Amino acid sequence: MLLYEYEGKKLFKACGINVPQSQLVLISESPNIQISAPCVLKAQVLSGKRADAGGIIKVQSLLKELFRKTINGERVEKILVEEMVEIDKEYYLSFSYSTESRGLVLTFGEGGTGAEEKGAKTYPIDILSTSEVKKLRLHLGGVLPEELIEIAIKLWEVFIKYDCELAEINPLVTTVIPAKLALDSDRGAGIQNNIDSGSGSGMTSSKNDKIVYALDAKVILDDDADFRREVKFPERNLFGRPPTEAEIEARKIDEGDHRGTAGSVYWDLQGGDIAVIAAGGGGSIVNMDALLAFGGKPANYTEHSGNPPREKLKKLTKIVLSNPNLKGCWFVGGTANFTDIYETLMGFVEGLRELSPKPTYPIVIRRGGPRDKEAFEALKEIGEKEGFDFHIYGRETPMTQTAKTMVELAYGNTSN
Amino acid sequence: MGILVTETTKVLIQGITGKEGSKVALQMRNYNTKVLAGVTPGKGGQQVHGIPVYNTITEALENHPGINASFVAVPNFAAYGAMREAIEAKIPLINVLTEHIPIQDTAKAVALAKRNGVKIVGPSSIGIISPGIGKVGSIGGDDPRGVYSKGSVGVISKSGGMASEVSWILTKNGIGQSTVAGIGGDVLIGSTFADLLEEFEKDEQTKAVIIFGEIGGTYEEEAADLIKSGGFTKKVVAFISGLFAEQLPAGTKLGHAGAIVYGDKGSYKSKIESLKSAGIKIAKTPDEIPDLLR
Numbered sequence: 072m073l074l075y076e077y078e079g080k081k082l083f084k085a086c087g088i089n090v091p092q093s094q095l096v097l098i099s100e101s102p103n104i105q106i107s108a109p110c111v112l113k114a115q116v117l118s119g120k121r122a123d124a125g126g127i128i129k130v131q132s133l134l135k136e137l138f139r140k141t142i143n144g145e146r147v148e149k150i151l152v153e154e155m156v157e158i159d160k161e162y163y164l165s166f167s168y169s170t171e172s173r174g175l176v177l178t179f180g181e182g183g184t185g186a187e188e189k190g191a192k193t194y195p196i197d198i199l200s201t202s203e204v205k206k207l208r209l210h211l212g213g214v215l216p217e218e219l220i221e222i223a224i225k226l227w228e229v230f231i232k233y234d235c236e237l238a239e240i241n242p243l244v245t246t247v248i249p250a251k252l253a254l255d256s257d258r259g260a261g262i263q264n265n266i267d268s269g270s271g272s273g274m275t276s277s278k279n280d281k282i283v284y285a286l287d288a289k290v291i292l293d294d295d296a297d298f299r300r301e302v303k304f305p306e307r308n309l310f311g312r313p314p315t316e317a318e319i320e321a322r323k324i325d326e327g328d329h330r331g332t333a334g335s336v337y338w339d340l341q342g343g344d345i346a347v348i349a350a351g352g353g354g355s356i357v358n359m360d361a362l363l364a365f366g367g368k369p370a371n372y373t374e375h376s377g378n379p380p381r382e383k384l385k386k387l388t389k390i391v392l393s394n395p396n397l398k399g400c401w402f403v404g405g406t407a408n409f410t411d412i413y414e415t416l417m418g419f420v421e422g423l424r425e426l427s428p429k430p431t432y433p434i435v436i437r438r439g440g441p442r443d444k445e446a447f448e449a450l451k452e453i454g455e456k457e458g459f460d461f462h463i464y465g466r467e468t469p470m471t472q473t474a475k476t477m478v479e480l481a482y483g484n485t486s487n
Numbered sequence: 488m489g490i491l492v493t494e495t496t497k498v499l500i501q502g503i504t505g506k507e508g509s510k511v512a513l514q515m516r517n518y519n520t521k522v523l524a525g526v527t528p529g530k531g532g533q534q535v536h537g538i539p540v541y542n543t544i545t546e547a548l549e550n551h552p553g554i555n556a557s558f559v560a561v562p563n564f565a566a567y568g569a570m571r572e573a574i575e576a577k578i579p580l581i582n583v584l585t586e587h588i589p590i591q592d593t594a595k596a597v598a599l600a601k602r603n604g605v606k607i608v609g610p611s612s613i614g615i616i617s618p619g620i621g622k623v624g625s626i627g628g629d630d631p632r633g634v635y636s637k638g639s640v641g642v643i644s645k646s647g648g649m650a651s652e653v654s655w656i657l658t659k660n661g662i663g664q665s666t667v668a669g670i671g672g673d674v675l676i677g678s679t680f681a682d683l684l685e686e687f688e689k690d691e692q693t694k695a696v697i698i699f700g701e702i703g704g705t706y707e708e709e710a711a712d713l714i715k716s717g718g719f720t721k722k723v724v725a726f727i728s729g730l731f732a733e734q735l736p737a738g739t740k741l742g743h744a745g746a747i748v749y750g751d752k753g754s755y756k757s758k759i760e761s762l763k764s765a766g767i768k769i770a771k772t773p774d775e776i777p778d779l780l781r
Contacts, residue, residue, distance in 0.1 A: 118736075168675055170704035170745070170753075174594050198591075199598045234589055236674075295744070296589035298564055336741050352672060352742045353646020356701060359731035361772065372731075372741060376648070377586075405652030408613055409628035439655065441628055466655055469774035 079288030093153040113151040118143035165239035166230040182242030234296030239289040331379030343370030350404025361471035378410040381418035388422025399481030407440025416446040433480035437473040439466030489617030489666035490686040500525040502561035520621035523551040556580040567592035583609030607677025613647025613669030638663015644699035645672040660777035665693040672743025680710035684719040695722035702729030703746040707758040711765040
């Protein structure tokens with residue numbers, strides 16, 4: 072899960088990293104802003120290149136008209152009002168995992184936008200030798216200037232303690248003039264989150280009075296470690312829009328039932344007209360690639376895998392096919408290793424039966440694996456008896472070829 | 488003889504008393520794989536399908552010193568402990584089925600395995616099968632015989648489902664497989680395409696290898712680099728999926744955990760270009776693979 076800047080900064084502060092004083096305001100309210108101008112207004116959005124898109128502005132006085140409404144197509148709901156910090160030097164610092172060194176890496180270089188292009192360097196770190204801060208300090212000592220080592224150790228703590236995929240500070244700044252210290256304590260009554268007194272107890276200043284601040288925070292949490300992370304953050308949507316009803320419903324299917332997965336990954340795709348129920352985390356993408364290559368417009372993306380029970384497929388089918396603009400439905404998967412094809416396809420049929428109005432568009436099915444023959448015989452009979460326009464293909468027909476069949480049936484043979 | 492799983496493979500199952508562990512135990516035995524023992528802490532003394540269960544790997548090894556492979560089918564929160572136990576016992580091949588292991592745990596296990604000179608295949612691995620010889624993991628399910636057939640083509644796939652689909656396409660076209668390995672689609676994995684290509688290079692039975700990759704990470708590029716440097720000299724055909732995923736907003740999660748692209752790194756284009764520059768033929772659909780092999 073990608074965190075908003077203000078959420079990332081909460082984790083930073085919990086581990087003693089200095090952040091500027093700030094206040095989170097909801098755009099829908101008329102906030103009582105306690106940070107004095109000049110200050111920085113920062114749109115809380117998840118998309119990158121926020122500054123380039125006008126999402127960060129410096130203001131000399133607080134204006135009524137605070138902000139643009141969207142950044143990179145993402146609606147701005149919250150703004151972080153942050154004190155101005157006098158910058159001496161800017162750096163980029165992050166911990167993440169790299170497939171190249173197949174492990175943990177530290178990335179360090181010049182800060183600001185486009186840090187990658189500015190030649191930030193990546194240094195592999197042996198995760199097994201970092202259990203002691205002493206050893207970690209040795210690693211860092213070879214890479215970082217002395218004044219950044221303490222903050223790097225704290226960022227390391229954030230990275231490990233909260234099970235991050237990425238903990239990034241850009242820019243990490245040193246300043247010679249200390250930022251204004253926290254206001255008195257009775258601030259921000261009635262304002263969500265109040266003022267965060269960033270420069271509180273964790274503030275450290277090195278010998279030459281340089282203070283190191285994290286001006287921004289980019290944190291990606293490892294969702295697979297949710298079970299052991301004590302801090303929880305609300306769900307968000309990377310599409311920069313609130314989740315659709317279908318997406319919310321689909322994600323409920325797997326809740327509390329660990330038998331296979333169906334619906335945990337579900338996205339509605341704007342303007343599409345072919346419903347897709349795809350199998351397997353790898354095969355589903357292969358098939359989406361094929362559908363697009365033949366000119367199909369998918370109405371959704373979803374994958375199911377790991378032998379989910381019939382009920383899950385039934386629920387998923389009803390959700391996927393609730394879209395009123397469909398021209399076809401494609402139930403597709405490779406040759407499964409262990410998913411029971413009969414059970415999953417009967418779940419699909421049970422879902423179809425409960426739809427109103429009953430689907431009259433073509434339904435192309437391509438699947439292989441355990442009990443597939445049994446499933447196809449049953450489907451053939453059900454299609455004839457109940458009047459579904461089934462087009463059934465087994466493992467002898469190439470999976471991606473049925474993408475072409477689907478497109479032709481849905482749009483007519485004239486389509487390319 | 489294929490790679491990783493051979494006539495001499497003798498398997499231990501970690502998590503044998505669980506649903507997946509016990510199911511796969513039976514599947515492996517039915518495919519003539521020697522399953523000597525299982526481990527589940529606190530359940531020592533029990534039996535699963537007649538296979539003895541021990542509390543620890545140490546106990547299992549005392550009673551069955553021939554064990555040379557472990558299959559890990561424990562829940563994600565227990566996976567690091569299980570992997571560490573197997574690594575410290577120096578079991579040379581550890582195949583991890585478990586999905587959704589925290590990346591920090593995988594990073595530690597991968598580093599520990601390297602330090603101890605043992606091989607992890609996975610996490611999120613469907614398993615390894617050397618058709619006609621044996622299998623470790625859930626690859627092929629109850630009956631691999633229809634889909635997998637013995638021959639001279641190796642298959643390495645991030646996707647378990649596509650390992651099966653590709654093997655079926657090969658079998659349907661009369662092309663058998665030496666070994667088919669699912670390496671998993673996580674960000675960090677124990678064995679990469681390049682690692683297994685090196686194994687296939689040494690294997691006399693293998694004449695060509697199929698790489699089934701997808702967007703995200705750099706393992707496909709690493710394989711291309713190995714081939715360019717002469718580290719693998721047999722024929723390779725590759726398929727890369729994920730063009731669709733690239734059209735979605737950056738960072739959108741779907742498919743496998745590792746199939747995620749930030750910036751240009753790990754993109755479809757980057758993978759195709761580096762594989763092509765290594766002289767590897769690229770299949771546009773999985774069904775083109777048999778023709779490209781010829």
